[in-house]
Structures are given as C-alpha cells and as structure tokens.
Amino acid sequence: MRSTQKKAGKDEKKEKVQLPDAAAIFQKRLKKHHDELKWLYTELYGNDSMFAELCDNMWQFYQERNDTLRALDEKREAQPDWYKKNDMLGMMFYIDNFAGNMKGVESRLDYIEQCNVNYIHLMPFLDTPEGRSDGGYAVSDFRKVQEKLGTMEDLESLTAACHKKGINVCMDFVMNHTSEDHEWAKKARGGDGEYMDRYFFFDNSYIPSLYEKTVPQVFPTTAPGNFTWLPDAGHFVMTTFYPYQWDLNYKNPRVFNEMMYNFLYLANRGIDIIRIDAVPYIWKELNTSCRNLLQVHTIVRMMRMISEIVCPGILLLGEVVMEPEKVVPYFGTVEKPECHMLYNVTTMATTWHTVATRDVGLLKKQLDIVNSLPKDYVFLNYLRCHDDIGWGLDYATLQQEGIRERDHKKYLNDYFQGYDGDSNSRGELYNADPVTGDARFCGTTASMCGIEKAGFEQNAEAMERAIRFDVMLHAYMFMQSGIPVLYSGDEIGQVNDYTYKENPLKAADSRYIHRGAMNWELAKNIADPRTVEGKLFTALDRLEKLRKQEKVFVSNADTWTIETWDSSVLCIGRYFEGEKILGLFNFSEFDKTAWINETDGEYVELISGERMQASGVNIPAYGFYYLKKC
Numbered sequence: 108m109r110s111t112q113k114k115a116g117k118d119e120k121k122e123k124v125q126l127p128d129a130a131a132i133f134q135k136r137l138k139k140h141h142d143e144l145k146w147l148y149t150e151l152y153g154n155d156s157m158f159a160e161l162c163d164n165m166w167q168f169y170q171e172r173n174d175t176l177r178a179l180d181e182k183r184e185a186q187p188d189w190y191k192k193n194d195m196l197g198m199m200f201y202i203d204n205f206a207g208n209m210k211g212v213e214s215r216l217d218y219i220e221q222c223n224v225n226y227i228h229l230m231p232f233l234d235t236p237e238g239r240s241d242g243g244y245a246v247s248d249f250r251k252v253q254e255k256l257g258t259m260e261d262l263e264s265l266t267a268a269c270h271k272k273g274i275n276v277c278m279d280f281v282m283n284h285t286s287e288d289h290e291w292a293k294k295a296r297g298g299d300g301e302y303m304d305r306y307f308f309f310d311n312s313y314i315p316s317l318y319e320k321t322v323p324q325v326f327p328t329t330a331p332g333n334f335t336w337l338p339d340a341g342h343f344v345m346t347t348f349y350p351y352q353w354d355l356n357y358k359n360p361r362v363f364n365e366m367m368y369n370f371l372y373l374a375n376r377g378i379d380i381i382r383i384d385a386v387p388y389i390w391k392e393l394n395t396s397c398r399n400l401l402q403v404h405t406i407v408r409m410m411r412m413i414s415e416i417v418c419p420g421i422l423l424l425g426e427v428v429m430e431p432e433k434v435v436p437y438f439g440t441v442e443k444p445e446c447h448m449l450y451n452v453t454t455m456a457t458t459w460h461t462v463a464t465r466d467v468g469l470l471k472k473q474l475d476i477v478n479s480l481p482k483d484y485v486f487l488n489y490l491r492c493h494d495d496i497g498w499g500l501d502y503a504t505l506q507q508e509g510i511r512e513r514d515h516k517k518y519l520n521d522y523f524q525g526y527d528g529d530s531n532s533r534g535e536l537y538n539a540d541p542v543t544g545d546a547r548f549c550g551t552t553a554s555m556c557g558i559e560k561a562g563f564e565q566n567a568e569a570m571e572r573a574i575r576f577d578v579m580l581h582a583y584m585f586m587q588s589g590i591p592v593l594y595s596g597d598e599i600g601q602v603n604d605y606t607y608k609e610n611p612l613k614a615a616d617s618r619y620i621h622r623g624a625m626n627w628e629l630a631k632n633i634a635d636p637r638t639v640e641g642k643l644f645t646a647l648d649r650l651e652k653l654r655k656q657e658k659v660f661v662s663n664a665d666t667w668t669i670e671t672w673d674s675s676v677l678c679i680g681r682y683f684e685g686e687k688i689l690g691l692f693n694f695s696e697f698d699k700t701a702w703i704n705e706t707d708g709e710y711v712e713l714i715s716g717e718r719m720q721a722s723g724v725n726i727p728a729y730g731f732y733y734l735k736k737c
C-alpha cells in the first residue's frame with residue numbers, strides 16, 4: 108500500500124475515524140461518473156482489465172491525498188463556481204528566473220501577495236535534460252523536480268505555504284510527449300517492443316511521409332517536420348515539436364493509464380490548476396491534421412471525470428492555441444464538461460493587431476464573439492505569455508477591408524520589430540518560415556509598448572507615453588471576463604532580455620527574449636513614484652484592487668461592447684446585479700472623443716473620482732476610463 112503521508116499518533120486515530128467516510132465520498136463520486144467513464148474508456152480501448160486497474164489506482168491516489176487537500180476538495184465541490192469570482196489574478200514565471208528555486212519562491216510569497224496575485228503558474232519544473240528541454244516542456248521524469256529547483260518535498264512545502272495565503276498553484280502537465288531521456292523512450296530506443304508501442308515508431312519512411320502530407324509543422328524553422336530518424340535504433344519516431352520530444356501514443360491504454368497516474372500523483376502534491384499542455388495534439392490519425400480529433404475530447408472528458416472522482420478541487424486549464432471555433436469545444440458541454448478554463452488566445456493576438464493598426468474594429472468583433480458565449484465559460488486573459496504571439500486573426504473579416512493575410516502578418520511583424528515609422532515596439536521574430544512567409548513574434552509587454560525604446564533613447568516624454576500605454580492595455584485586459592494573468596516582470600515593466608543569444612543552448616529560440624530573469628534590483632523601486640517601476644506598479648495595483656472590490660468584474664457579469672464612433676476607441680460595458688461600468692480605451696497616440704451616449708444618469712470615473720456624463724467623453728492619447736454608474 109502507498110504511503111498515506113500521515114503523521115503518527117493523533118492523526119492516525121483521526122484517519123481510522125475518517126476512513127469509512129472517505130470511502131463513502133469516493134464511492135459516491137465514482138458512482139456519479141463510473142458508467143460514462145467506462146463507456147468512453149471502452150470506446151477508446153475496449154479493455155476491461157485496464158479499466159479496472161485505472162479504478163484501483165484512482166482509489167489508491169484518493170487514499171494518498173492528504174487531509175488538507177481533501178478538505179479543500181470538499182469545500183470547492185460545495186462551491187463549484189469558486190474560481191469564477193472577481194478575486195482571481197494570476198502570475199506566471201519560471202522558478203529559477205523568479206527566485207532561484209522552489210524555496211526561493213516560498214520566500215517571495217509576500218511579494219506575490221503585494222502584486223495582488225492569488226494564482227501562480229510555475230512554469231515547467233520537472234526533470235528535463237539541459238539543453239534539450241524546450242523550456243522544460245520535454246519531461247524526462249514526471250515524478251522528479253529538476254535538481255537545481257528543489258525536490259518534491261519542496262514543492263509540497265511551497266503549495267502548502269501558498270494555500271495558507273490563499274494562493275492557488277498551477278503547473279503544466281506535458282502529456283503529448285516525453286523527453287527522449289524518459290525511461291520509456293530509452294527502452295524504446297533500445298528496441299523494447301513494449302515501450303516502442305508507447306510512441307510512434309516506423310522502420311521506414313513510408314508512413315511518416317504519408318503523415319507529412321496532412322500534418323502541419325509547429326516549429327517549421329527550429330524543428331522542421333514531424334518525424335525524427337534515430338540512426339542507432341534504425342527507426343523514425345514521431346516528434347511533432349522538437350526532435351527530442353517524442354509523441355506519446357494514446358491509442359495504447361498503458362500510456363493513458365500511466366499518464367493519468369502521473370497526473371494524479373502531481374495533483375496530490377497540492378496543485379490547484381493543471382495546465383494541459385498542447386492538448387489538441389494528443390491523438391494522431393493518418394490522413395488528418397492530427398489536431399483536435401474527437402478522441403482528444405474523449406480523453407479530456409475522462410481526465411475531468413478522473414479528477415472529479417479523486418481530486419475535485421483541481422481545475423483543468425487547456426492550452427489550445429487555435430482559432431475560436433477550435434478552442435470553445437474544449438469546454439465540453441454543461442452535462443459533460445471538459446476543461447474549466449481556456450486561454451483567450453485570439454483576443455490576445457487581436458489586441459496586438461489593434462495596437463499596430465490603432466483600429467479597434469476587429470477587436471470589437473472578437474470581443475462580441477467571446478461575450479456571446481455562455482457565461483459559464485472562464486477564459487484566461489493575458490497580454491503575453493512565455494510563448495510567441497502567433498498572428499491567428501480573423502482574416503475573413505480583414506479580407507473584406509482588402510487586408511491580405513500574408514501581407515498583414517508581414518506588416519505586424521515589421522511593426523513590432525520597430526521597422527515602421529509609427530512604431531515604438533522592440534522584439535524579434537519567431538520561426539520565420541521562408542516557404543509560407545509566416546512568422547510569429549516575441550517581446551515583453553513593456554518592450555512592445557515602447558518602454559525599452561524610450562529608456563534607450565532616454566526620452567522622458569516617450570517614456571510617460573509608453574507607461575500610459577502599458578497601463579491602458581492592462582486596464583483593458585482587466586475589463587474582460589475571466590481570470591487575468593500577468594507574466595512576472597510585466598508589473599514593473601521589464602524589457603526584452605537579449606542575453607539568451609550568448610547561451611548556445613538558448614540562442615536558436617527567440618522566445619527566451621521575453622523569459623528574462625526577474626530584476627529584483629528594479630523591483631526595489633515599486634514604491635518610488637519617480638521610477639518606471641513605481642509608476643507602473645502603483646497604477647496596476649490600483650486597477651487590481653478595484654477589480655477585486657467591484658462585483659461587476661465577476662466572471663459571469665453581462666459584458667458587451669459599445670460603438671464609440673472613433674476607430675481607435677474601444678468601449679466595453681459590464682453589468683451585474685444593478686451595477687454597471689463602462690471601460691473606455693484609447694489605442695491611439697492622439698487625444699480622442701468617444702461618441703457614446705449613455706443617458707442613464709451620472710457616472711464616476713473610478714481612478715480619478717471625477718463625476719461625469721457618459722456621453723461625448725474626451726480621452727487622452729493611450730488613456731482609459733473606468734466609468735461606474737452612480
């Protein structure tokens with residue numbers, strides 16, 4: 108039997124009293140989902156004994172789950188909307204960049220609280236080979252923390268410390284692939300058939316070449332193709348991402364079961380939010396794009412049920428970086444939910460399109476699409492993350508204005524590299540594909556807003572403008588429904604970090620430009636209003652507190668956009684239980700007037716406290732207003 112992590116003495120006695128209850132709770136949850144789970148499992152695998160094994164293991168992992176986590180599960184089960192309020196604010200960071208190691212993060216929790224953050228996404232921290240890690244997304248051991256970052260005990264200590272402060276912890280579950288250094292991969296490479304069956308192995312190029320006809324490339328420049336030839340093994344292996352990331356074969360029930368055990372093992376370390384990495388890719392079929400296949404949804408639905416049986420306090424966050432019609436199905440349905448949360452990726456990309464064009468038309472349309480979705484859906488809103496910004500925009504709409512996809516992508520990439528006369532942005536391309544002409548973009552929020560350029564040119568006026576712009580973008584993000592997530596360092600306006608170029612292990616991957624280490628020297632300035640850090644931090648602090656105070660920011664408030672009759676000014680309205688707020692955002696470098704005409708009385712601007720009418724509102728360049736109905 109597995110360790111139950113109980114202390115001796117008093118707790119043991121407690122366990123004896125609790126066990127029958129615990130068994131009853133487990134049985135109740137299992138009963139609720141058993142038939143559907145079995146149905147789906149049988150549909151994919153038709154294997155009763157493997158299903159029985161899965162059920163046995165769920166029970167084991169449930170027993171292993173500590174009392175504190177079980178109590179949290181029950182609390183959250185009783186309030187299933189616990190994450191849909193307006194009090195959630197996330198921050199993501201690499202542990203080493205933020206604070207050296209796990210213990211370092213634990214010692215920085217006060218700073219995290221000071222940032223009003225109650226949800227931290229710890230970027231991949233599991234064992235991964237140095238130099239072949241893809242930022243940790245190539246896992247060689249799902250049950251071991253990278254030595255330089257700490258141990259599993261440190262993780263448990265960190266999650267427990269976070270829970271004491273009401274901070275939720277998110278981690279990645281990289282389930283599409285393992286590192287080539289994972290023990291399964293090593294055995295497969297050595298010719299062990301059982302392990303070869305856990306991946307996609309081919310002894311000649313015929314089948315791989317058929318796949319290549321229909322499967323697009325993720326990293327066309329840094330890792331072209333979807334297969335890698337292994338000369339020592341005399342086989343090709345499927346590698347959708349980097350050659351050292353071997354795709355797992357989920358047609359094999361052993362793979363599914365073992366990965367679910369890893370998932371539950373990690374959940375039991377005190378993780379609150381599991382980010383399912385690259386989820387659209389996990390099922391492969393010949394003659395398809397190997398993206399978003401129906402079986403992917405079956406697997407995610409099973410994961411949801413498995414977590415509701417063993418650890419219902421956790422949330423599933425799906426990483427689906429695709430167009431809206433591909434993203435939304437990952438919420439599942441009301442009766443058969445899949446992910447709790449998804450990234451608002453098209454809105455993020457459209458935001459930057461708006462920054463470059465100063466035209467809010469497409470963004471308004473995109474927000475209208477999101478706002479028309481069921482209010483139960485929770486989106487994770489962000490200005491940027493650890494990955495590149497891909498220009499996945501609604502080109503059908505842009506086409507109507509004569510804007511062509513290829514030209515527009517080039518325009519955006521030129522703009523954000525700072526090549527356009529009107530641009531103050533700095534950053535670099537990512538995976539520029541000479542064949543398709545496609546490229547994505549990398550840079551920190553501050554650099555893309557002009558803070559880097561203004562600092563370099565020592566231009567105080569330009570700096571003021573860049574800070575105002577950066578704050579406005581955050582204010583706009585906070586106005587959206589869902590959970591806002593900051594990238595660590597953005598709260599003090601950290602700019603691009605070019606040192607990655609000196610590191611041969613990172614130089615080829617420009618995403619490292621926006622993954623720089625937290626600059627704690629600069630962070631000392633957060634209380635000094637004369638500094639960039641102080642100005643930005645104080646302004647964001649104000650907004651974050653407002654967002655938590657005003658109930659109109661709850662995730663399921665009515666949200667809509669309002670025509671302002673100025674192409675650079677966006678207006679978002681929110682309404683909840685008698686309270687109404689209008690957010691006005693000027694995306695241009697010129698002062699503007701929002702020609703709105705809300706005739707329902709007086710409003711108060713929440714930042715300045717000024718009372719005004721919500722009609723014909725003058726907004727300064729890159730400014731914003733939060734107008735609350737009195």
Ligand code: GLC
Nearest residue numbers: 241242244281348384385494
């Ligand atoms: C996700 C991660 C990305 C990584 C990829 C492969 O998209 O966000 O950083 O390269 O998965 O695991």
